[in-house]
Structures are given as C-alpha cells and as structure tokens.
C-alpha cells in the first residue's frame with residue numbers, strides 16, 4: 001500500500017501569542033515549532049498500516065525550510081520518504097490544498113492521511129478540499145479505522161456520538177485524537193532520519209481566495225471575584241449566577 | 249444577491265445552530281439588501297422546512313431522497329453545490345458543526361469559493377463581508393476577507409443568537425438533484441449515540457472536572473451537578489489521558505473549543521491549553537482549592553476551596569432554585 005501523510009509545522013500549544021508588527025500574523029520570536037499534533041496520529045496510523053500490509057509511507061509538507069524539522073520528525077518515527085513543497089509565501093487553505101492535491105496526484109497513492117486540523121489557524125479545511133480536488137471520498141475526525149481488501153470502515157466523532165462510515169480506497173482520512181497512541185522516535189530512527197534526504201519540489205503557485213486583514217488578541221478577561229473559601233459561599237454564587245449573570 | 253443558508257437537521261429536527269445561521273443571514277441581508285434562501289437536505293424534511301422562516305428565511309429549498317436520510321460527505325456536497333449554482337448564491341452560511349465542518353471544504357472546491365471557518369462575527373464594510381474568527385485556539389482573533397465571487401462562511405455554534413421566532417413561515421420549494429450510487433462513495437451506515445448524553449460542543453452550560461478530583465468515581469458528583477443544571481460534563485486532558493473520562497468530553501486546544509453561557513471548572517488548574525478551549529465562554533466559574541490557580545484569572549466568579557465540599561452544596565442549592 002502506498003500511503004501519503006500531509007504534515008504541517010506549527011507553533012507549539014504552550015505558545016503565548018503576540019501580534020507581529022505587520023498586524024496580521026504572530027510574532028515568531030521565541031516561538032517553538034512542532035509537528036501539528038493531529039498529524040502525529042496520521043503518521044502513526046500510516047505506519048501501522050504499512051507494518052500490516054506492507055508498502056511505503058511518504059510525508060509531504062508545504063512551507064519554508066523550517067518545515068524540514070517536522071519532516072525529520074516523521075522520518076524518525078519511520079516514514080520512508082519526505083517531500084518538501086517549498087514555499088515561503090502566504091497561502092490560504094485553498095492554495096495549500098491545490099498544491100497538496102497536485103503533488104498527491106503525481107504519487108498516486110492508495111490512501112492519504114491528514115490531521116483533523118492544524119493547530120495554528122484551526123481551519124480543518126485542507127483535507128476535505130484535497131479530497132474534493134482529487135474526486136475521492138473522505139472521512140474526517142476519525143477515531144477508528146479498519147481497512148481490508150480495499151474496503152474502509154471508519155468511525156468519526158460527531159456531537160454526542162460516533163458515525164460509522166463505509167468507503168473504499170483510494171480515500172482520504174483525517175485523524176482525530178483517540179485514533180492511536182503515536183510512537184516516540186527510537187534513537188536509531190533519529191540517527192537514520194538525519195541521513196535520509198528530503199526531496200524539494202516546486203508547489204503549484206498560490207491562488208488565494210481569502211486574505212487575513214488583521215490579527216489582534218481577544219479582549220483580556222479580567223479576573224473576577226473570589227466569593228469565598230468554602231461551601232458557605234455557595235448561596236451567594238447561585239444568587240450571582242441567577243440574578244447578575246442570569247445564566248441559571 | 250442571494251444568501252444561501254444550509255440548515256442542519258438530524259432525525260427531522262433542526263439543530264439550533266441552523267437557526268443561528270438563518271438569523272445571521274437575515275442580519276447580513278439587512279445590511280446588503282440580499283435575499284435569504286434556505287436549504288434543507290434529508291429523507292423527509294418538507295414538513296419541518298417552513299420553521300426556518302421564523303428566523304428570517306423567506307424561501308426554503310428542500311432536497312429529499314431516502315438515501316439522504318443519513319449524512320454522506322460526497323452526496324451532500326453535490327446537492328448543496330447544485331442548489332447554490334441554481335440559485336446563483338454568492339454567500340453561503342452554514343453552522344460549523346461536525347457536519348458543517350465536513351461539508352464546507354468540499355463545497356468550497358465545487359464552487360471555487362473561498363472559505364472562512366468557525367466565524368464568530370460577520371459585518372459588512374464598504375460592501376465587503378469581514379469575518380472575525382479565532383485562531384491559535386482562541387489565543388488571537390483575525391479579520392478575514394474572502395476575495396472570490398462565491399464566499400462560504402461557517403459559523404461557530406452558540407455564538408450568534410437565533411433570537412425568538414417571529415411567527416412567519418417560509419415558502420417551501422422541493423427540488424430534485426439526481427444522485428447515482430457513485431455520489432455515495434462515502435456513506436454513514438450507523439450512529440452510536442452516547443446514551444442521551446449532551447455534548448460539550450452543543451451545551452449551553454458545561455460542568456468540567458479535572459485531576460484534582462482524584463479518581464473517576466468522583467465524577468459522580470460532577471454528573472449530579474450537571475444534571476441539576478441541565479449541563480454537559482466536560483473534562484481536562486489530564487483526566488482524559490488518565491482514562492477517567494472519554495475523549496469526546498475533553499475541552500481545550502486538543503479537545504473541543506466551547507462557548508457556553510456558563511462554564512464551571514472544578515479542580516482544573518487552568519493550563520493555557522485548557523483555557524484556549526473555554527475562555528470565550530460567557531461566564532466562567534472556578535472551584536479550586538489553590539487560590540493562585542491560573543483558572544481564577546479568567547473566572548468571573550470563584551470559590552477557592554475544596555471541591556468535595558463545595559460541589560454537593562452547589563448541587564443542592566441549584567436544585568432548591570430550580571424547585572421554585
């Protein structure tokens with residue numbers, strides 16, 4: 001089985017966000033970057049399928065040279081090949097999806113994994129867009145996956161439950177937490193990843209359909225009042241919620 | 249100009265975010281003079297369609313087919329795109345629910361449209377729609393403009409107010425979109441419902457518990473408080489990772505982002521990743537025995553004490569209030 005995994009490189013979850021001087025992006029000083037957490041579930045699932053069915057796992061990331069770090073991490077986890085679609089410009093989901101769809105077409109895999117969403121812009125859009133561009137079925141927010149004889153059964157999270165979805169290869173799967181427990185790269189894996197080449201390719205030029213005009217921090221929530229230190233404060237709390245906040 | 253609202257129904261009942269989207273469309277129309285058209289897709293939805301009129305939709309198109317009784321990403325996208333083209337809709341609004349989030353990216357490609365997801369505000373500025381949406385799990389907000397002819401906005405549930413219905417009903421126009429088996433290349437074959445459980449993403453009130461509760465058995469008191477309030481139960485990642493609670497209850501950067509009117513955090517410290525998922529709640533209550541816990545920084549009201557004593561007392565007091 002030939003499997004592609006699409007990987008994004010994003011600020012880690014502990015990042016304190018400050019707005020850069022351009023007024024529309026984050027200030028990158030001191031920010032630590034990681035592989036987007038949902039993409040780790042995607043890599044893990046791809047590796048498990050390869051271990052079971054044989055084949056090859058190819059990681060693709062679109063972005064600047066810094067994205068090589070994320071590709072190296074995936075190589076260290078065990079993917080076979082890594083491709084950087086090198087691009088330093090600003091792209092919206094549509095432009096990212098177009099480039100990934102075109103790169104995927106050339107590889108013609110059986111299966112493409114995405115994360116549920118990138119944890120920078122939280123779009124949860126690229127996977128579904130690529131699926132539509134390729135004309136393939138897709139399942140998003142996947143927490144369970146079984147594949148045999150080209151048949152795919154997956155479970156996706158919805159409000160208050162799970163949907164069981166049936167489809168066929170080739171298809172697109174977007175990984176949610178709960179799908180698996182991603183492995184840590186072994187020392188051997190880390191050493192080997194250092195010597196594996198990362199192939200650079202030219203992505204399809206960007207054709208954005210949306211534009212970020214400005215970025216700001218949300219209005220800071222001011223700390224409220226501590227109304228007590230034990231159960232005797234409970235009646236006052238309920239009164240405030242009922243009469244002042246009017247939420248109960 | 250037309251605004252198309254894609255309403256979500258499950259088992260022939262509209263989901264509340266559908267009304268929120270309808271009302272948001274009406275407000276946009278008021279600013280730009282557009283007509284608001286609704287779309288309902290399903291097996292047998294004609295009878296519920298007029299209800300959308302009460303929230304500002306003048307005309308509702310229904311696409312019915314026994315095979316559309318369950319969601320299919322491929323078939324629903326095709327239907328929505330056909331209707332959008334037929335109506336020449338330039339603006340499409342839909343709720344950013346599990347279904348809407350799955351549908352919107354496909355629809356964007358079919359209509360060659362730009363997409364802004366999970367919007368929390370829409371305004372018209374010199375004829376252009378400016379959408380505000382949270383990024384970095386709510387640590388920042390961006391204003392986004394879509395530059396393509398057709399524009400799609402998905403709206404975060406619980407943020408736009410549907411208001412109360414004004415009694416008018418919409419006219420209903422059935423429309424047929426021929427569908428073949430190939431259009432159902434991915435289809436839902438069943439739904440497992442967590443028995444009657446209210447989901448944090450949909451709840452108006454959430455009571456969340458953290459590691460300070462010491463063990464899964466102590467969530468009984470969280471469940472009792474939630475029940476008294478008609479609330480959903482949420483959890484921090486620490487308790488989900490420990491296996492005390494299921495993942496679908498996790499609130500935060502790698503769980504669900506929620507904006508209920510009331511969020512009660514019990515024995516949760518308030519790590520940045522947790523705050524990211526819930527700090528846009530309208531009111532936040534913190535119960536934590538450490539008065540220095542960061543959760544108090546975002547709480548409107550706090551009790552700095554022992555949850556094991558405070559939570560049962562709170563449940564009693566809420567029951568007393570509701571009993572009146």
Ligand SMILES: Cc1cc2nc3c(=O)[nH]c(=O)nc-3n(C[C@H](O)[C@H](O)[C@H](O)COP(=O)(O)OP(=O)(O)OC[C@H]3O[C@@H](n4cnc5c(N)ncnc54)[C@H](O)[C@@H]3O)c2cc1C
Nearest residue numbers: 458459460484485486500501502503515516517522537555
């Ligand atoms: C990549 C990444 C993603 C993450 N994503 C998320 C996420 O989505 N959601 C999330 O929640 N976390 C997330 N985290 C984890 C986060 O950093 C914290 O570890 C976690 O939120 C802590 O959970 P907690 O508040 O329940 O536990 P703790 O931090 O251990 O806090 C327990 C609290 O309980 C209080 N307490 C103890 N006993 C009592 C008592 N008897 N009465 C009252 N209070 C009491 C203590 O004072 C303390 O404040 C993520 C971390 C990483 C690295």
Ligand SMILES: Nc1ncnc2c1ncn2[C@@H]1O[C@H](COP(=O)(O)O)[C@@H](O)[C@H]1O
Nearest residue numbers: 006007062114115117118123124125126
């Ligand atoms: N620049 C990128 N390079 C490769 N894959 C990406 C990139 N951006 C997003 N993706 C993939 O698309 C998924 C959804 O991202 P998004 O739509 O940005 O939330 C991510 O989890 C990745 O799998």
